[in-house]
Amino acid sequence: MTRATILLLHDGSAPSPHSLALQRNGSSRGSPPDRTSCRSACEELTVRWTIEWLFRFLAWLARRPTLKIRIVEDEPNRNAGGLVFEVENASPTATSLVPTVESRFWFPERGRYRKGRTVYDVRELDRELPPFRAKILTASARSLPPGYGFAWFRVFDFCPRRGPRTRVRVRSATLEPLGAARFTFELWRFRLTGSVQRATPATIDEMEAQRRSRGPH
Numbered sequence: 001m002t003r004a005t006i007l008l009l010h011d012g013s014a015p016s017p018h019s020l021a022l023q024r025n026g027s028s029r030g031s032p033p034d035r036t037s038c039r040s041a042c043e044e045l046t047v048r049w050t051i052e053w054l055f056r057f058l059a060w061l062a063r064r065p066t067l068k069i070r071i072v073e074d075e076p077n078r079n080a081g082g083l084v085f086e087v088e089n090a091s092p093t094a095t096s097l098v099p100t101v102e103s104r105f106w107f108p109e110r111g112r113y114r115k116g117r118t119v120y121d122v123r124e125l126d127r128e129l130p131p132f133r134a135k136i137l138t139a140s141a142r143s144l145p146p147g148y149g150f151a152w153f154r155v156f157d158f159c160p161r162r163g164p165r166t167r168v169r170v171r172s173a174t175l176e177p178l179g180a181a182r183f184t185f186e187l188w189r190f191r192l193t194g195s196v197q198r199a200t201p202a203t204i205d206e207m208e209a210q211r212r213s214r215g216p217h
Helices: 003-011 017-029 035-063 144-151 179-192 205-212
Strands: 067-076 081-091 100-109 114-120 134-141 152-158 166-170
Touching: 035 152, 067 152, 067 166, 081 152, 100 144, 152 179
Parallel strands: none
Antiparallel strands: 067 081, 081 134, 100 114, 100 152, 114 134, 152 166
């Protein structure tokens, strides 16, 4: 039984052709899509993708090679292997060390301090760095100025084959390590005023005594 027949039986009058056309069109189109449900689905998909990307990024950070380095010795008078350093790969991913170390420093020359640069060549052929295992390596400077023994604000850049560069900052020949903020502050104070830390050793013997008093790094 059609809808027109039901309407005829209900009120006793036949429906008009216009009303029948509207009923057919409404039944064929169907209900319009719910915009709220589509928006919620898109927002849920975006949140899931963001969380998944964040976990992948954190996992990549945890796996990428990260080097921990401390300078053991920096002797300019030694012909070979004057730079001695301990390096550890503090990550689960194995890597190796690039055989060159770049360095910057401020050294005295003709009554004033000048900025110098040099490159150290790592002497060991075995530069593989397995995970969580420390290794002692040595490097030789290609050239150093005569006043390097009293150089200040030394910076050493170590680069692994995989992973970010590691920068080590020391104040002077005592090899006292400094953080990035403290190093930058003292360097700018030195460049503006020409003054350095008060407890500055005046001779090599005083420098060695101050280094021994600090103990191992």
